[in-house]
Amino acid sequence: MARESGARFVVAILVLSLLSTPSLADDDAGTGGDAGDSSTAATSLPASNATYYGNLTSGDEDWYSIQMPNGTALAASLHGYSTSNDFDLYLYDSSGAAIDYSWYADPNENVSSNGTSIGGTTVTLWVDAFTGSGGYTLDIWVFAEPQGPPQDDAGTGGDAGDSSSTATYLTSTNQTVSGWISESWDTQDWYNISIPADHGIYASMSFPNGTSSNTQLALIESTATYYITNDYSAPYEVTSNGTTVAGDSVFIRIITPSPTSSTGDEGYYNLTISLFSTSGQPGSSQDDAGSGGDAGDTLGTALALNMTGNQSTFSGWVDENWDSTDYYSVDVPANWTSWASLSWGNSSADLDLYLYSSSGSILDSGAGYDNPETASGNSSSVGGSTVYYRVNDYSGFDVYYNLTISLANLSDTPAYNQNDANSGGDAGNDFATALNLTMANQTNSTFHGWISDSSDYNDYYAIQVPPSYAIQVNLSWNNSANDFDLMLYDSSQSLIDYSYYDNPESVQSGSTNVSNSTVFIKVESYQVSIWGSGGGEGNYTLDITLLNQSEVPGLNQNDAYSGGDAGDSIGEATLINATPVLSYWPGYADSTDDEYDYYVIYVPVDHGITVELDPGYTSGTWFTLSLYDNSNNQVDYDYYSNPQSVSDNGTGTLLGGTDAYIEVWAYSGDGEYNLSVWLFSLDADGDGYYDEEEYSCGSDPFDNTSIPADTDADGICDGLDEDIDGDGVDNANDTFPEDPSETSDNDGDGTGDNSDTDDDNDGWEDYDENSCGTDPMDPGSVPSDIDSDGLCDQVDDDMDGDGYDNNVDAFDQDPSEWNDTDGDDIGDNSDDDDDGDGFYDGVEEECLSDPLDPSSVPPDTDSDGVCDELDDDVDGDGTTNDLDSSPFDPTETTDTDGDGIGDNADPDDDNDGFQDYVDAFPLDVTEWYDNDEDGIGDNADTDDDNDGWNDTSEEDCNTNQFSASSVPVDFDNDRICDIVDPDDDNDGWNDTVDSFQFDPTEWDDLDSDGKGSNYMDDDDDGDGWDDLEELSICGTDPRDEFSVPDDLDGDRICDNEDDDDDGDGVDDVDDPFPRDPNESKDTDLDEIGNNADPDDDNDDWSDTAEVVCETSPLDGSDFPSDNDLDGTCDLIDPDDDNDGWFDAEDAFPLDGTEWVDRNGDGIGDNGKPLTTMDHMRLNPEITIVGLGMALSLVSAAVAFTVGRRRFGDEYFEDHEDSEYDDYESYGDWDDQY
Known part of the structure; x- marks a missing residue:
């Protein structure tokens, strides 16, 4: 009942506290309430100059928004609050990005748009009370945004x-x-x-x-x-x-x-x-690649080349100053590639060559100091696209060059005709596409492949390693100039072994267990780089051997009867299904290959765990033992014992009801070990208190009716509990140690302080003293009450009783004053200058300024002591206001152009668009330049440069009317400039038809070769044949470019006089193809010349094949031998009988049914299979192992019989099936070998 009454009393106190808390009514910006508390709820203000008032409490914030008119800017000032407060002001644009802010200028924070264009947008102002509370004043100015001058x-x-x-x-x-x-x-x-x-x-x-x-x-x-x-x-x-x-x-x-x-x-x-x-300047008459002009200067303007064959050479011209770059484009067919060589004759020049893809990326470059430079697309996929060659003149003038571009069909290259591991194609180029290999027999196989440092860098193979086997791989090749590398990866694609510097290269799985998994083999020919050559290209041989490792203990583990190795980390821990009380578990660890074994075991509720490891710390082997909880925290460890032992007992960490983790660490050495695991109960009598606790608390751990006393039911018996009543105060300092509701009695009246309403007995209740800021525990500390109204000053809204609340009363303890506008600690009622601006209030009223606003002072522009309102000459410049164009600017009195800017400050007094410092006539709006300084403005001057040619003529003649050195060209001096003169050389021929408009002796140029037909040109029609020769010898028209002599071979001898028309060096009388320069012989008389005929002797073997096979391509009776008729002659056929075995490995290279003779009897093993004795002779090591295993079986049988008698039938019923069935596999030994 006492507790219920106390609770009601506390509730009553809280209600009274809430009701008596002072509150202030907000009227932010005259809204009658609080301004918005976020940017989205901001209070809207008009876009005009104004002053607003608001109120903030600590942590409060007021937001205002303003829609700005076009072409306007904004500034704002926050002031009028106590210097003890820290108020801040921010300005944001319409996207919420900060334009300006002010933090540290209390009590006068200022922000502006600072040149940021905000016209036509909505901006927000944020007033923030970082610390403190009180009222504030917010001034806002909106003004026109600055702009540049009018442009022309x-x-x-x-x-x-x-x-x-x-x-x-x-x-x-x-x-x-x-x-x-x-x-x-x-x-x-x-x-x-x-x-x-x-x-x-x-x-x-x-x-x-x-x-x-x-x-x-x-x-x-x-x-x-x-x-x-x-x-x-x-x-x-x-x-x-x-x-x-x-x-x-x-x-x-x-x-x-x-x-x-x-x-x-x-x-x-x-x-x-x-x-x-540009006529006559270097490069003005180029003929790059026969185009009649300059090749393009960019990728987009590249000159397209027409490749007439697989290789073409093009000529061009570059110059460091006049034409430094030529671009060419080449279309590359699908499955083709391209490369180029750039050469030049000027040894002092340095040209570079670049090759770009169709997307503009650089594929290759020759940008060193070589001549020729080369670039190649061989290692890139350029087929079916357009590539670009760029010739760049790094240094040199007037450089002629030759660009030889080649194309090649990649389908004819070895890279496109591979047969890696007899797959009919290329092995995979990454792990995902690795070529699966199948071993020809159980232990070793050989495979062949091809690789290249330019077109096939990597070959990947995958192979399944059988259970209990390891792997070794050798890589070899015949070409000593090549350098191939070999790598071995496990099933997760992690590197196991590598070999880079040998031939053969060799890798092994070594200590890595790859049994019953897939491994990957990578053959690599490293790529060509700018620092040197690559690994080369060619054939290679892979020899793969599988090694039986069934006798290696680390690869045949049965840790804790799991059938394998225990987990290598806590996350992979092997589960032990142990039950109370004791169980045993075997294991194996190796400091080299199997360093850690982790086990997880569930410890039942109210149980503990102890684990023993044998052996532990010995002279030959050092194993350590650790115990962890399910959060991976170490509970116990043992490093230097034998056996090692760990337990949660006595550690302060009880693992009951959770998973415990056991770590076995092979610090050095290897071998088998045994784990002994005890799971034991922690509460012998089952009364819910652990035995260890009952011993400490004095109760009987074996009597479930004897339990420890625990007054506060906190789980700590009273005998050990330092706070028996659980009230948070220890017994020694608790006046009421067995009363959880009381701990002290400050005034010693026998009533605990929690129940006592006046703990210090000073006549003021604790609640009032807390509200008034005095100490309710100190009778000498009592509240202040200035107006003696019964309310202490701390909670009295008007402590001096003058009718003004404290929060607005500048003198809250002086009933005769309440306002102090200028903050000078003199109330306005007594102060002659309320705003502290240095002007008496009466003067300000007469000069129309605000006596209560320190920023509003009587304006006195000229500082003559007379405010502007009463001053006849406001700026004091001696000119009365009514005659002064700028009455407020003492530096200006006149504004010639009436633009509102006085002449002294106006950069353009006459407003003609030209500033005075460049205006030759600063006060004449019609003139601004006088180019020839003759005192006549250029607008009125008919000859601005005084060169004797009037401006109109110079404009017509495209010369500079403002430069006396720039005069029209007038070749014939007829005062008509050439650009408008219809006959520049005055020879009577109009320039439009005059081929030599500046030569009065020439006007006709039939072939446009720059030589006049009257006197200079020996070949009028420009067909390359001399006029006299055409008339007298060949009978063609010397003035008709289409009338040219017949000259098939272009040797400048007419065909009717030429003994060898096609110019192939064979006279027409001896040439079966007298008009074909590519043919002069037909061995097989099939009317196909030998050069075009793929089989000159018509023996059904191509000339190329006969050359390779070393027979005569011009003798039909001499042709290659081909044992297997596969179209590849025996001389180059790696498998002459086509039985799948290379001749070098085939005991019968010309017999397609035989390839191996392992017993050396001269008869193939297919026709005469090996006998058992042959197998034993060929495999002596395996024979010895087999005999040894047979003897072991006999010994095991004897031991089994004896052992069965010792251990009884029950033991072997549990173990014989799982442990001895494996020996049946040796029954197949003879079949295998």
């Missing part, structure tokens, strides 16, 4: 394009254009210009504000993929020299920051463009 790039009236797709087009003339660029507002200007035929381009940029590396001028090819050239510093210059851009367009890009810089520039630039003739 290249006279377009706006900004030039910002990408290649929006580039501003320029006319194909020499010109200078102006523009503006900025790191903040306009980072890129793109221009597109078409280049006339036979022309190149040069561009330079004047950029006074440009800094090195921060701005880039770039010339980019027409696909906007590659730079032609670029420049990062003044003078900014780019040119198309070294590339072919004629007849195409290019991009000019100006960018800041540049691709290599994080900071940029801002200002006006002038871009000057000059187009120059």
Whole structure:
């Protein structure tokens, strides 16, 4: 009943505590409540300048959102809270990313959009009370976002394009254009210009504000993929020299920051463009690969080559400055490959050769110092695709080269005609595709294969090893120049053994148990690398031997009667099904191959475990024993005993009801061991208390009615319990040691403190003292109550009783003051300057500033002591406000162009788009340049460069009207520039039909060879035949390029006068094929020339086969011998009788029914099988082993009979089937050998 009354009392106290907790009503930003507590619940505010008030408690947060109008930015200030508080302010964009924050400037945190464009988006402000509580003031300013000046790039009236797709087009003339660029507002200007035929381009940029590396001028090819050239510093210059851009367009890009810089520039630039003739410059008349022009400069423009055969040579030209790169493309048929060789005659030059795949990846390269350089696709899958060859001029001028490209059918190579291990194909190239091998007999077999360091690096084989067997593999090859490697892997594909440096190479399973598992064999010819040659290619032989290991103890284990080896880790522990009390378990361990044996055993509830290991620490063998719980924690161990012994008894860890783990560690040596396991009860009388505990508590462990006393039922008997009543206070310090509800009596009144409402007897109840912050256990510590209203100051909302709550009362202990606007500790009622801004409240009222806002002070722009509201000249510049264009700026009085910027600060006073420092006429809106400095602006000046040619003529003539050194070309000096003159040489022939527009003596060039037909050309029609020769000898028309003499062999002798028309060195009278240069002989008279005839003597053996087989391909009576008629002559046939045995191993190489003669009687074993004696003579070791086993069987039979009498029938009924049936296998020995 007493406990129930106490509980009710505590509940009552809690209710009163909740009811008396002070609370503050929030009115954040005038909403009448609390602002949102997250970004998604933020309180919306208007996008205008305003001041808001709010309240925070420690850990609280207020969120506000503002929808920003287009073209606006924002700043905010958080202030007006106590310096003892730590409030923070954050600004986020519409995605939730932080724009700005302020943490450490209490009590005045400030954030702004800092140049981040937020116009047209929603931003959020987060006010966070990191520590402390109280009110705050939030000021928000919304203002116009800064922008760049109005642009007129290249006279377009706006900004030039910002990408290649929006580039501003320029006319194909020499010109200078102006523009503006900025790191903040306009980072890129793109221009597109078409280049006339036979022309190149040069561009330079004047950029006074440009800094090195921060701005880039770039010339980019027409696909906007590659730079032609670029420049990062003044003078900014780019040119198309070294590339072919004629007849195409290019991009000019100006960018800041540049691709290599994080900071940029801002200002006006002038871009000057000059187009120059490429006629006559190096490389202007190329004929790469007979194309009549330059090979492509990129993969995308590569020149496609037409391969007329398996090998073709193409000529080309490169130059380090004018044309450094040529690209060619070649289509490679399926199952074919390609390679190339690059050579050149200029020994001082260095050319490189690269081979690319169809996707543009480099497959191979010759980029060293060789001549020729080579590149090959032999090791890559290039068949059925297009590959690219790139000739690169690393150094050298005017270099002519020859590029020889070859194609080959991979189907004709050994790599595509393999017969690894007689499989009819290639062995697998990885574990997943390994070729399965079947042993020809139980112990050894030989296999043959082929491998290559360029096309078949690896051959993988898999073989099943029988139970109780190990494996050894030898690898050999005949070609001493090759270097093959051999590796052996287990069934999990882990490396067992390897051999790299021998011939033969040899690997073994060794101590690794591979019995009854699959192993993998890897034959490798390591690949060719840039550091040297590879392993080569060729045939190899694998000799595989299986080794019987049935007598090795480590491979025939029966640990704990499991039928094998116990687990090698706790996770693989072998289960022991032991039952109380004692059981025995055998095992085997080896410090080399079987270091650990782990066992798991279930220990019954209320039981303990003891394990003994014999032997343990001996002179010949050192085994150790450890015991672990089911969390892998070691419970006990024994290292230096014999036998070793471990137990959970006395360790403090009881394993009953859980799995225990036993570890046997072969520290050194090997051998068999025995484990003895005891499972024993921990509670003899079954009363629920372990015997060890009853001994300690004084009860009888063998009497189940005698149990330890335990007052608090905590499982610790009272005799051992330091806290009998279980109240958490030890008996020595407990005033009420047997009362769990009481531990102390502070005032000694006999009532425990838990029940006593006034523990210190000072007249204030404990609850009130706790609420008021005094010590309820100290009678000298009592609450303060300033206004004596019966409420202590700590819980009194208005401790001075002036009608203002403490949280808003700046003087909560002074009833005559409650507000202190400027925080100077003088109440506003007494303070002449409430906001502490240095201005009396009366002055501020007269000057229209707020006397309660320290940020609102009377403005006095000129600091003359008269506030602006009363001042006739606000900025104090001597010009009255009504006459001053900038009445608030003492540095400005005049604004010529009326743009709102005074002339002193205006970079462009006349607002003509040109800043004053570059404007020759800064106050004349119609003029800005005076190129020739003649005092006449370029807009009004008809000859801007004063070179005697008016600007209109220079524009028509494509010369620079601003450069006196750039004047129109006028070949005939008729004052009509050549570009518009219809007859430049004034010979009466219009330039459009005049082949020599600058030679008044020539106008006709029938064959377009650059030589005039009037005087210079000996071959007018350009057909390669001299005009006189055509007329007088061959009777063809010298002015008709299609009328040429017949000349089959191209020896420049007409056929009607040529004794050997086809030029094959055999006169027509002796040549059966007088008009076929590839044929001059037909041995078998089948009207097929010997060169094309695959069988010149018509004996049904190809010429190639006869050469290989060493018979005459021109004698039909001389042909190869072929014993097995398989189409492969015996000379090269590895198996002449086609019986599956190579001749080198075949005792009867010409007899398809015989191949082995193991007894050497001259008769094949198939026709005359081996006798038993033959087997014994051929296998003496096995014969001796067999006889030994037979004797062992006799001995075992005798021992079995004697032993049966000693042990009785029951023992052998349990063991004879499982332990002795294996000997039946030896009955088949004679059949095997």
